[in-house]
Amino acid sequence: MTIAPAKLTDPAVRTFVTAINAGDRDAFLAVLTEDATMSDDGSDRELLPWIDREIFGPNGRIDVQTESSGGHALVANFTNETWGEMRTAWRFTVEHGRISRFETGQA
Template identity: 75%
Template sequence: MTIQPAKLSDPAVRAFVTAVNAHDRDAFMSLLTDDATMSDDGSDRDLDEWIDREIFSSNGHLDVANESQGGRALVANYRNDTWGEMRTRWAFTVADDGRISRFETGQA
C-alpha cells in the first residue's frame, strides 16, 4: 500500500516528497532552512553533496508506505539509479517557519 504524496499529513514533508519525485531541485532547496542538516544511516552527511548524489543525479523516488508522528516520520520504498530500491525510514524536524531544518534517513 502506497500513500500518495498529496495525502501526506505534514505540509513540509508532503512538499519534500513531491519535490523529490518531481526531480525539482529548486523546490526541494526552498523547503530547507539555510542551516539544514541531515544524516544517513546514523552518520551526518554533507547536505548538498548527499542530495546531488542520492536524489538528483540518480533519479531518486519515494513511495511512502506509512507515516507516523503527525506525518513527520515515514517508511518508504526509496529507489535511485545507484542503489536500486530499498526500504527506508525518514524523520523530519520542521522549523517554526514551516521549512525542514533536519532530516534523517536510513535503511528500515
C-alpha cells in the first residue's frame, strides 16, 4: 500500500516527492537549500549530475510505502527507466522548510 504524496507529513518532503513524480526539476530544486547535499548508498554524490542521471533523465518515480521520524524518513519503491524498480530508503534533513540534505539507498 502506498502513501499518496499529499498525505506525507513534512511539507518539504511532500514537495520533493510530488516534484519527482511530476518530472518537475525546477520545483524539486526549489525545495532544496542552495547548498544542499546528498548521498546514494552511503557515498556523497554531486547533486545536479545525480538527479539528472537517476531521477529526471530516466523519468524517476517514487511510491512511498512508509514514513517515520516526523516524515523525514521514507521507505519507497523508486522506479526509473535505467534500473527499473527498487526498494529504497530516503532520509531528509529539513531546515526552515527546505531540504538541506537527503540520503538514499537500497532498503
